[in-house]
Amino acid sequence: MTMSRRELIKGIGASAALTLTGAPARAQLPGGGRAKVIDIHGHYTTVPRALTEFRQRQLAEIGDGSPTLLRIILNFSDDQIRESVQQQLNFQRERGTDVTLFSPTAGAMGHHLGNEATSFVWSRICNDMIHRVCTLFPNNFIGVGQLPQSPGVSPKKCAGELERIVKQLGFVGVNINPDPSGAYWRDPPITDRFWYPLYEKLVELDVPAMLHVSASANPNFQGTGGHYIAGDTTVFMQLLMSDLFTDFPTLRLIIPHGGGAVPFHWGRYRGLAQDLKRPPLTELLKNVYFDTCVYHRPGIELMLKTIPIDNILFASEIVGAVRGVDPESGHYYDDTKRHIDAMTFLSESDRQKIFADNARRVYRLKV
Amino acid sequence: MTMSRRELIKGIGASAALTLTGAPARAQLPGGGRAKVIDIHGHYTTVPRALTEFRQRQLAEIGDGSPTLLRIILNFSDDQIRESVQQQLNFQRERGTDVTLFSPTAGAMGHHLGNEATSFVWSRICNDMIHRVCTLFPNNFIGVGQLPQSPGVSPKKCAGELERIVKQLGFVGVNINPDPSGAYWRDPPITDRFWYPLYEKLVELDVPAMLHVSASANPNFQGTGGHYIAGDTTVFMQLLMSDLFTDFPTLRLIIPHGGGAVPFHWGRYRGLAQDLKRPPLTELLKNVYFDTCVYHRPGIELMLKTIPIDNILFASEIVGAVRGVDPESGHYYDDTKRHIDAMTFLSESDRQKIFADNARRVYRLKV
Numbered sequence: 001m002t003m004s005r006r007e008l009i010k011g012i013g014a015s016a017a018l019t020l021t022g023a024p025a026r027a028q029l030p031g032g033g034r035a036k037v038i039d040i041h042g043h044y045t046t047v048p049r050a051l052t053e054f055r056q057r058q059l060a061e062i063g064d065g066s067p068t069l070l071r072i073i074l075n076f077s078d079d080q081i082r083e084s085v086q087q088q089l090n091f092q093r094e095r096g097t098d099v100t101l102f103s104p105t106a107g108a109m110g111h112h113l114g115n116e117a118t119s120f121v122w123s124r125i126c127n128d129m130i131h132r133v134c135t136l137f138p139n140n141f142i143g144v145g146q147l148p149q150s151p152g153v154s155p156k157k158c159a160g161e162l163e164r165i166v167k168q169l170g171f172v173g174v175n176i177n178p179d180p181s182g183a184y185w186r187d188p189p190i191t192d193r194f195w196y197p198l199y200e201k202l203v204e205l206d207v208p209a210m211l212h213v214s215a216s217a218n219p220n221f222q223g224t225g226g227h228y229i230a231g232d233t234t235v236f237m238q239l240l241m242s243d244l245f246t247d248f249p250t251l252r253l254i255i256p257h258g259g260g261a262v263p264f265h266w267g268r269y270r271g272l273a274q275d276l277k278r279p280p281l282t283e284l285l286k287n288v289y290f291d292t293c294v295y296h297r298p299g300i301e302l303m304l305k306t307i308p309i310d311n312i313l314f315a316s317e318i319v320g321a322v323r324g325v326d327p328e329s330g331h332y333y334d335d336t337k338r339h340i341d342a343m344t345f346l347s348e349s350d351r352q353k354i355f356a357d358n359a360r361r362v363y364r365l366k367v
Numbered sequence: 368m369t370m371s372r373r374e375l376i377k378g379i380g381a382s383a384a385l386t387l388t389g390a391p392a393r394a395q396l397p398g399g400g401r402a403k404v405i406d407i408h409g410h411y412t413t414v415p416r417a418l419t420e421f422r423q424r425q426l427a428e429i430g431d432g433s434p435t436l437l438r439i440i441l442n443f444s445d446d447q448i449r450e451s452v453q454q455q456l457n458f459q460r461e462r463g464t465d466v467t468l469f470s471p472t473a474g475a476m477g478h479h480l481g482n483e484a485t486s487f488v489w490s491r492i493c494n495d496m497i498h499r500v501c502t503l504f505p506n507n508f509i510g511v512g513q514l515p516q517s518p519g520v521s522p523k524k525c526a527g528e529l530e531r532i533v534k535q536l537g538f539v540g541v542n543i544n545p546d547p548s549g550a551y552w553r554d555p556p557i558t559d560r561f562w563y564p565l566y567e568k569l570v571e572l573d574v575p576a577m578l579h580v581s582a583s584a585n586p587n588f589q590g591t592g593g594h595y596i597a598g599d600t601t602v603f604m605q606l607l608m609s610d611l612f613t614d615f616p617t618l619r620l621i622i623p624h625g626g627g628a629v630p631f632h633w634g635r636y637r638g639l640a641q642d643l644k645r646p647p648l649t650e651l652l653k654n655v656y657f658d659t660c661v662y663h664r665p666g667i668e669l670m671l672k673t674i675p676i677d678n679i680l681f682a683s684e685i686v687g688a689v690r691g692v693d694p695e696s697g698h699y700y701d702d703t704k705r706h707i708d709a710m711t712f713l714s715e716s717d718r719q720k721i722f723a724d725n726a727r728r729v730y731r732l733k734v
Contacts, residue, residue, distance in 0.1 A: 179587070183552070184551070184552070185550070185551070185552075185585055185587040185588070188586065188587075189586055189587050192586075218552055219555065219556055219559075220546070220552040220555075220556050220601060220605065221552070221601055221604075222604045222605070222607075222608055224635075224639060225604040225607065225632075225635060225636060225639045226600065226601050226604035226605070227601075229600050229604075229627075229628045229632060229635075230597035230598075230600050230601050230627075230628075231597075233593065233596050233597050233600065233627075233628060234587060234588055234593050234594075234597050237588075237589045237592040237593035237596075238587065238589070238593070240589075240592065241589055257632070257635075258631065258632070260596075260597075260600075260628050261596045261597075261600060261627050261628030261631060263631065264625065264628060264630065264631035264661065264666050264669065265592075265596060265624070265625070265661060265662065265663075265666060266663050266665070266666065267661070267662030267663025267664075267666060267689075267693070267700050268591075268592060268596075268624075268661070268662045268663075268688070268689055268700070269592060270662075270663070270693070270700070271662055271689035271690075271691050271693065271700035271701075272591060272592045272688070272689055274691045275689060275690055275691050294631065294632060294634070294635070295632065295634030295635045295637075295638055296632075296633050296634025296635075296637070296673070297634075298633070298669045298672050298673050299631045299632060299633065299634060299669065299673075301669075302631065302665045302666065302668075302669045305665050306663070306665050306666075321635070321639070322634075322635055322638035322639055322642060323638075323642055324638050324641045324642050326634070326637065326638065333634050333635070333637070333638035334638070
């Protein structure tokens with residue numbers, strides 16, 4: 001594909017039809033009596049069918065080398081957007097979540113598919129869709145973006161879209177894929193200087209990033225149970241081995257899915273840091289946070305008793321990786337809030353930190 | 368390297384100098400009053416320096432294409448072997464372990480280094496070294512082997528060495544590296560028919576395998592905290608997705624390091640099995656076991672409360688991945704036994720299963 005960046009941006013203009021020119025999506029909820037509950041990890045997995053069809057056509061066209069899709073105008077009505085998030089809103093109501101940090105489907109980012117131009121178009125469209133949801137439901141959703149990453153391409157090229165989603169769309173954070181090669185892990189570790197231009201921009205904009213892999217193209221790694229959890233664990237160990245936060249002392253990174261294996265193996269990581277003459281993990285915890293996407297009570301309990309409360313951010317990843325109801329409990333596997341509610345050893349202050357205050361601090365939220 | 372298999376085997380004859388022609392290493396300990404403690408996961412990380420030097424020379428020679436090492440006779444005296452395991456024996460005494468299932472250093476298997484011939488020679492030598500230890504200390508060590516795997520090479524070629532270590536050396540199990548490519552994951556998943564010849568031989572010999580990766584050549588994966596734990600998690604998800612145990616109902620596989628992230632994310636795996644229309648995890652647990660190499664008390668506690676007791680085998684991986692003393696507790700991180708001892712909710716029968724009976728059943732031990 002030989003399209004220039006200028007042509008690309010012009011083509012992308014079509015997708016601007018997606019974006020309402022309203023206020024930024026940073027929701028301004030009135031302070032209420034009840035402590036607020038902020039879910040920092042929700043994906044727009046319920047997009048209108050036409051968006052999924054667009055992506056399928058985009059990838060098919062890459063295959064036959066005749067890209068025409070940039071001229072397609074994706075016209076979604078407000079009603080279509082509203083309809084698409086009804087399930088998300090129902091879950092919020094049922095579970096008692098007030099607001100969700102809402103990002104494009106992680107598995108669908110697919111940075112390994114197509115090329116740099118594919119990724120640029122797709123990311124921009126997905127981010128604009130998030131912005132539309134946040135504009136229609138400013139009390140329920142706050143935007144988090146995806147980036148036009150591509151394997152082997154400098155993350156510097158993502159800086160423009162990062163700036164756009166924060167400054168123009170009001171997003172409060174972004175998902176960075178630490179392995180754009182799709183579970184082949186061919187790019188440098190996230191602590192390599194290769195990635196530094198992205199961290200410079202994050203620091204400049206003062207927004208955090210979640211390190212979230214996308215789909216796996218490697219048959220060794222199933223996605224949501226293999227690549228996701230292995231990836232979370234892998235990036236934590238990369239961070240442990242590096243001086244990234246000496247170079248970026250205000251950078252804030254979130255590891256999703258409870259940090260992969262990390263809380264379960266906290267003793268191993270403490271011991272490895274010691275053996276490898278690295279600083280104690282408490283140093284790393286000045287910049288690294290974990291969400292609570294752990295789908296059974298003993299896991300949540302271990303996490304809350306092992307990781308400092310200030311580093312734990314409530315999340316459920318609805319509507320997401322695991323969608324069923326546990327026949328043993330009668331509750332959804334991903335209803336993580338009820339486990340945290342049930343932890344009697346937590347003080348009310350601890351609970352408020354997990355449900356809202358930590359998210360406010362890390363994401364600089366005004367809600 | 369153009370050496371034929373016949374020449375290789377002839378060359379290997381040199382390393383036979385390593386092997387005493389004593390009885391198989393299946394220890395026959397007298398039954399005592401106190402319940403026995405069997406550590407199923409120990410590595411010979413304390414080999415005499417000459418063995419490490421041999422390996423360095425072997426790999427250097429691969430580099431310059433002039434293999435001569437097959438003519439080197441590695442003559443270790445009994446005293447050298449005895450001396451090399453003193454630290455291992457001290458740990459056994461101090462921690463109250465009776466016997467260790469003892470295998471070559473996992474990180475040093477290095478199947479991605481050199482080629483098929485390199486791996487063949489190195490594996491045979493390492494297994495013979497284990498046999499010498501087990502012959503000198505039949506009450507303390509029982510042999511577990513490594514295999515001459517090589518990326519892209521059919522595991523069928525490992526069947527001969529597997530048969531040798533079980534039938535001639537009396538080993539009770541073997542470590543299979545699910546990723547011989549060294550953290551690039553280029554071979555098929557362990558559930559692929561590519562691996563079936565190895566499972567056929569395991570079933571025929573009625574010995575289990577531990578799925579244990581080796582060193583990482585991929586800068587994304589630190590070894591003991593990255594590749595090991597990510598690998599454990601990855602292979603569990605491969606097993607969850609497959610019908611391997613329908614084809615091999617008596618095959619027994621152990622996932623080390625507490626199963627990676629699996630017990631921590633047990634709810635996720637239960638939910639994924641359900642969403643993906645796979646059998647419940649209880650089916651998988653007829654063939655899959657986890658060791659207790661989890662280096663802090665909350666992790667051990669979660670494991671014992673989440674995974675059925677019949678599927679948990681005591682292990683510490685001494686002298687292994689984490690070697691320091693935790694300044695907070697004053698105990699070694701890898702002293703996992705004291706955590707299990709401290710779990711008051713375990714019945715004596717449960718404890719005996721974890722410490723010995725499960726290992727006896729899975730490894731068909733006579734001790």
